[in-house]
Amino acid sequence: MADIILNKIYVKVWRQNSPKAKGRFETYQVENVSQGTSFLEMIDILNDKLIREGKDPIAFDHDCREGICGMCSMYVNGHAHGPDTEVTTCQLHMRKFSEGQTIVVEPWRAAAFPVIKDVMVDRTAFEKIQQAGGYVSVNTGGVPDGNVILIGQDDAEEAMDAAACIGCGACVATCKNSSAMLFVAAKVSQLAKLPQGKIEAKKRAKAMVAKMDELGFGSCTNTGGCELACPKSISIAHIARLNREYLSAKLSD
Amino acid sequence: MSSFLSASIGRKFLMSITGLFLISFLCIHLTLNLFLTFDDTGTLFNLAANFMATNPFIRIMEPLLALGFIIHIIWSGWITLENMRARPQKYAYGDQLLSWWAPAKNMFILGFMVLIFLIIHISNFWIKMKLTGDPLLKDVVVDGVEMHNAYALVSNLFLSRWYDLLYVAGGILIGLHISHGFWSAFQTIGFSNQIWLKRLKFLAIAIGIVFAAGFSYIPLYFMIKF
Numbered sequence A: 001m002a003d004i005i006l007n008k009i010y011v012k013v014w015r016q017n018s019p020k021a022k023g024r025f026e027t028y029q030v031e032n033v034s035q036g037t038s039f040l041e042m043i044d045i046l047n048d049k050l051i052r053e054g055k056d057p058i059a060f061d062h063d064c065r066e067g068i069c070g071m072c073s074m075y076v077n078g079h080a081h082g083p084d085t086e087v088t089t090c091q092l093h094m095r096k097f098s099e100g101q102t103i104v105v106e107p108w109r110a111a112a113f114p115v116i117k118d119v120m121v122d123r124t125a126f127e128k129i130q131q132a133g134g135y136v137s138v139n140t141g142g143v144p145d146g147n148v149i150l151i152g153q154d155d156a157e158e159a160m161d162a163a164a165c166i167g168c169g170a171c172v173a174t175c176k177n178s179s180a181m182l183f184v185a186a187k188v189s190q191l192a193k194l195p196q197g198k199i200e201a202k203k204r205a206k207a208m209v210a211k212m213d214e215l216g217f218g219s220c221t222n223t224g225g226c227e228l229a230c231p232k233s234i235s236i237a238h239i240a241r242l243n244r245e246y247l248s249a250k251l252s253d
Numbered sequence B: 001m002s003s004f005l006s007a008s009i010g011r012k013f014l015m016s017i018t019g020l021f022l023i024s025f026l027c028i029h030l031t032l033n034l035f036l037t038f039d040d041t042g043t044l045f046n047l048a049a050n051f052m053a054t055n056p057f058i059r060i061m062e063p064l065l066a067l068g069f070i071i072h073i074i075w076s077g078w079i080t081l082e083n084m085r086a087r088p089q090k091y092a093y094g095d096q097l098l099s100w101w102a103p104a105k106n107m108f109i110l111g112f113m114v115l116i117f118l119i120i121h122i123s124n125f126w127i128k129m130k131l132t133g134d135p136l137l138k139d140v141v142v143d144g145v146e147m148h149n150a151y152a153l154v155s156n157l158f159l160s161r162w163y164d165l166l167y168v169a170g171g172i173l174i175g176l177h178i179s180h181g182f183w184s185a186f187q188t189i190g191f192s193n194q195i196w197l198k199r200l201k202f203l204a205i206a207i208g209i210v211f212a213a214g215f216s217y218i219p220l221y222f223m224i225k226f
């Protein structure tokens, strides 16, 4: 199939020089973009043009460009990771856009994710939440036999579903409350379903929720936008489990 | 404990418990109010209203109900405010995933409109029945028992088409609030999973429709009949 070329599109992107600086939108024209181009490649083309014009290129996070690292945080036309389902921005293609269209690109907006530059935000908050309790203790010594601890198929599946979370922050970016509940739920759930996670279960739920609150994320009102925006389709059923884990830990205090 | 009630999940827990409590009250309230439409002489409704006014269990529940409302309202304001602070800079091109009117996105606005309706509703009936009195309430005798003529007060108010419409709107607002609130409350207390999520969401809409239709039916009945 012959590739369709977009002769002209407009990219209206958030420009902000530093965390403290006041940002503004800037609109750029991009020409001759194949619809087979990925969204980030289109930004690369635009940046190439900006550099050659002696202008500052758009700063954006990216790494794997195959939907696994969770770096490519961009809010495109009112959708975290753009107008496609179950993809990250790097997996988004220009075939989702049409000739002459203006594409609005914004950074994740949340008090807990301050802008570093342009559409690049600081997501250290997620790491801090993980450090607060998203781990299991392991004994040192010889390697244990993998078959010693038996795990039921259903539990393994559910834990794996939760473990699919790549920490991209699309849930926070989409949530009207900038709540990190889907992320925390995924991180708590992936361990709650496994015997290895049982030891620190109570401490984990309490510590991670306390950290999430402290860092200025909003609280969940079960709006459900997060699961629709999540590139890994993490279900909000995991949020119910987090609530259960947290409440039962608090009750047994 | 105080840290629990101010933590994100703790605050939500309080909202969900009070919300479910308010729903259970609404079930009783709707059932009794429907008596208004079963007997146009008003005897049946007066008996029901008198039973509620004199029943010791209900007398105990009344202040609890007021407390439930107050907690639900204060905590809802607190959560909503904190949640707004969590996104100081809004998007220029806002969220496209849920429609603008989705109850899930508008719980505070819906709740606030329900509150305004409730204030009018309480001044229409409760204040007159419990505090100030009203000539329409002049005692009637049913089976040898003297009681307020609550039916006269209600049926008189519903002669006004404006009040009829206001009460229809009140019913619809409550229905919308509950069509999200019901399943949300179970999700908050952790009673949900992949399977129950679907069931609870279905039930929430069904209950929302029952409340909206039930509460609207009463003023519509008076509007059409009288």
Ligand code: HEM
Residues within 6 Å of the ligand: A220, A221, A222, B012, B013, B015, B016, B017, B018, B019, B020, B022, B023, B026, B072, B073, B076, B077, B080, B104, B107, B108, B109, B110, B111, B112, B113, B114, B115, B174, B177, B178, B180, B181, B182, B184, B185, B186, B188
């Ligand atoms: C008849 C009266 C009411 C009933 C039956 C009711 C019921 C509920 C229920 C069951 C919830 C879900 C709780 C949860 O998600 O955990 C809820 C949430 C909420 N209610 Fe009410 N409510 C009523 C009145 C009000 C009023 C008067 C207000 C405010 C002025 C209000 C504001 C809210 C807010 C902001 C939420 C949102 C929290 C969320 O989205 O999860 N409600 N309500």
Ligand code: SF4
Residues within 6 Å of the ligand: A164, A165, A166, A167, A168, A169, A170, A171, A172, A182, A183, A186, A226, A229, A230, A231, A232, A233, A234
């Ligand atoms: S839950 Fe989904 S949207 Fe949220 S950080 Fe994980 S992968 Fe991203």
Ligand code: FES
Residues within 6 Å of the ligand: A061, A062, A063, A064, A065, A066, A067, A068, A069, A070, A071, A072, A088, A089, A090, A091
């Ligand atoms: S760049 Fe790694 S997920 Fe997009």
